[in-house]
Amino acid sequence: MPHTTYTLESVRRSNLGAVLRSLHVLGPQSRSELGARLALARSTTGQLVADLASRGLVYEDASAPSGAPGRPSPVVQPASKRIAALAIEVAVDSLAVALVGLGGQIHSLTRIDHDPSRLGPGETVEDLVPLVQAQLAGAPGGCRVLGVGVAFHGVVRRHDGFVHLSPNLGWRDVPLGAMLSSRLPIQAPIIVANNADMGALAEQARGAARGMDDIVYLHGEVGIAGGIIAGGNPLEGTAGCAGEVGHMLVNPVGLPCPCGASGCWETEAGELALLRHAGRAGDGLRPAAVAAILCEAQQEVPAARAAVQAVGQWLGVGIATLVNIFNPELVVLGGFFGQLYPQVETVLREQVRTRALSPARNFVNIVPATLGADAAVLGAAELIFAPVVADPTLVPVQSDSSE
Numbered sequence: 001m002p003h004t005t006y007t008l009e010s011v012r013r014s015n016l017g018a019v020l021r022s023l024h025v026l027g028p029q030s031r032s033e034l035g036a037r038l039a040l041a042r043s044t045t046g047q048l049v050a051d052l053a054s055r056g057l058v059y060e061d062a063s064a065p066s067g068a069p070g071r072p073s074p075v076v077q078p079a080s081k082r083i084a085a086l087a088i089e090v091a092v093d094s095l096a097v098a099l100v101g102l103g104g105q106i107h108s109l110t111r112i113d114h115d116p117s118r119l120g121p122g123e124t125v126e127d128l129v130p131l132v133q134a135q136l137a138g139a140p141g142g143c144r145v146l147g148v149g150v151a152f153h154g155v156v157r158r159h160d161g162f163v164h165l166s167p168n169l170g171w172r173d174v175p176l177g178a179m180l181s182s183r184l185p186i187q188a189p190i191i192v193a194n195n196a197d198m199g200a201l202a203e204q205a206r207g208a209a210r211g212m213d214d215i216v217y218l219h220g221e222v223g224i225a226g227g228i229i230a231g232g233n234p235l236e237g238t239a240g241c242a243g244e245v246g247h248m249l250v251n252p253v254g255l256p257c258p259c260g261a262s263g264c265w266e267t268e269a270g271e272l273a274l275l276r277h278a279g280r281a282g283d284g285l286r287p288a289a290v291a292a293i294l295c296e297a298q299q300e301v302p303a304a305r306a307a308v309q310a311v312g313q314w315l316g317v318g319i320a321t322l323v324n325i326f327n328p329e330l331v332v333l334g335g336f337f338g339q340l341y342p343q344v345e346t347v348l349r350e351q352v353r354t355r356a357l358s359p360a361r362n363f364v365n366i367v368p369a370t371l372g373a374d375a376a377v378l379g380a381a382e383l384i385f386a387p388v389v390a391d392p393t394l395v396p397v398q399s400d401s402s403e
Contacts, residue, residue, distance in 0.1 A: 012048075015040065016392045019048045020057060023078045024103055024389050025205055028061075030073040049076050056082045056144070056398040057102065057388070078103035081140040083395070085384035086132065086186065087377035088150045089195060090114075090124060092168045092222050093287060097131040098374075099139055100381035104206050106374060108138055121163075121174045125183050132184050146388060147189040149380030151198040152176065153225065157240045161192030164239060167258035168222045191383045195219060196243055197234055198379025199334050199369070200227025205382055207370040208332050216328045217369070218245070218319070219376075220336035222286070223258075223266040228326060246270070250317055268314035271336050277307035290336065297343055312344025316351025323356040323364050334369035341368045 018038050023029060029037070035045040052058040060074040080101025089096040091114065098109035110131050118127060132148075139145065154166025161177015177192045184190070200209075200217035209215045213232040219225045224246030228235040235242045246266035247259050254263030267273060271290050275281050278293045296304035319331055333341050341348070345366075352361055369375060388394050 013391055013393055015044070016048055016051060017390050019045070020052055020078075020392050021389050023058060023076060024385065025210075027103065028075045028077040030075055032073055034076060052392055054397045055392060055395045057392055057395060080105040080107070081143060083388070084139065084143050084145050085381040086135060086145055086148045086188075087380040087384075088128060088132070088148065089376040089380065090128075090150065090152045090169075091195065091376075092119075092153055095124070095127060095131065096373075096377055097128065097135050098377040098381070099135045099143075099145075100378065101143075102385060104378055104381070106377070107140065108135060109374070109377065110134065111373075119169055121171060121176065121179060125176075125179050128180070129183055129185070132186065136186060145186065145188055147191065147384040148180070148184065148186060149198070149383040150176070150180065150190065150192040151195040151376035151380040152192055153195045153221070153223075155239070155241050155244060156192050156194050158191065158193050158236060161190065163192075164241070165259070170258075189384070191380075193380070193383060194225065194227070194240065194243060195376045196225030196227040196334075197236070198227070198377075198383070199225075199371075199375040200229050200243075200332070200379070201234065201382050202371055202375045202379035203332050203334070203369055204229055206378060207375065208367050209330050212330050214326070214328045215330045215332060216319075216322050216326055217332045217334060218337055219334040220270060220315075220338075220340070222272060223270050224318075226322070230326060245318065245322060248318065248321065250314065250321075265314070265318045269311050269318060273314070274307055274311045274336075274340075277310045278304055279307075294339060294343065308340065308343050309347055312340065312347045313351060315340070315344065316348035317355065319348065319366065320352045320355035320361075323352060323360045327360045328364055331364060331366045332369050333366065334371075334375055338368040338372070341366075 019034055031045050035042055057079055058076050059079050060076050062074055080103045083102040085100050087098045087100050094111050094114050096111040099107045101107055155164040163171050163174040163176045165172050177190055180190050196217055196219045199219050203209045203217055215229045217227040226243040226245035228243050247264045249263050250265045251263040251268055255267045256262050257264035257267050275289055280289050293304045297308040
């Protein structure tokens with residue numbers, strides 16, 4: 001068993017990280033609240049806050065009077081206007097670029113339709129450049145952008161941003177990380193990761209799965225992407241393929257999938273499956289057609305209602321398999337699935353009840369995501385913040401640390 005040596009400096013660095021993480025995830029707190037939450041002495045808390053402030057990572061603001069005797073306790077806040085990340089989402093239907101401040105505050109976000117005639121890697125990167133330029137130009141004065149996090153809808157090798165495959169975009173073997181590094185107008189680290197992994201990270205930090213260590217996040221769109229957190233750690237896999245649950249076999253006699261196989265889960269439970277079941281597979285405006293079907297199903301239009309229930313049943317079949325494999329405490333449904341869930345909850349839960357092992361199903365809950373369309377960009381920002389939150393000394397002391 002490896003021996004860990006603790007020094008005063010390593011303990012101090014760990015405590016700095018604990019204070020910053022508490023502020024980053026839970027929001028503004030007084031020194032006394034921080035000390036009580038982290039079991040730190042008052043003097044220690046003060047020293048740690050002063051250190052973080054000297055690095056421009058936090059600042060203190062006078063709190064409103066609480067009615068209690070004595071002076072109000074200053075509130076420690078994450079310096080969201082001083083420290084930020086650029087977050088990008090590359091989806092099948094849209095491109096999004098956001099400036100996200102420390103603490104998860106989205107300062108600005110622009111989302112545009114992903115032009116069907118410009119889905120190629122080169123065109124996509126070219127379309128991202130002006131969006132990034134606009135976000136950087138509108139950043140608060142003195143803001144330091146630590147890096148660029150990219151949530152990509154496909155199989156990504158995270159350490160260099162190499163895209164192995166994105167069936168729904170038609171990409172294969174694309175060095176996306178290198179392409180972005182050469183074209184984006186920013187000198188900062190760029191990290192590319194799978195969109196559902198980023199959704200899982202965001203929902204765990206700020207959404208429906210806050211504080212939970214074993215979760216499965218499912219994002220429904222054209223396809224199905226999954227993000228797995230097991231024992232508190234994201235599950236990536238050797239090639240970055242962990243969580244590609246949309247391509248697990250659920251129907252041995254099912255339809256061909258863009259990945260080259262047949263009977264994949266996303267052929268039975270994605271948006272295209274809903275359109276097919278409703279007899280609208282040829283509809284050109286897919287998001288609008290999906291929204292119309294969900295609306296009609298709510299109004300008990302028979303064809304729409306039957307289509308929604310068919311997709312809900314297959315969604316439950318796949319979730320039951322994932323519950324058996326990963327034994328999560330929570331399954332979070334994002335994207336299209338979050339919209340679908342209220343109408344299919346009964347049939348979905350029935351599939352899980354009859355197909356999942358009782359020890360696993362008895363301890364799992366299934367809920368819609370709470371962060372909506374912002375989940376992927378918030379998760380991408382977390383990729384950039386993570387090293388600094390773990391070790392705030394990576395940010396040097398500033399000559400002017402005022403907010």
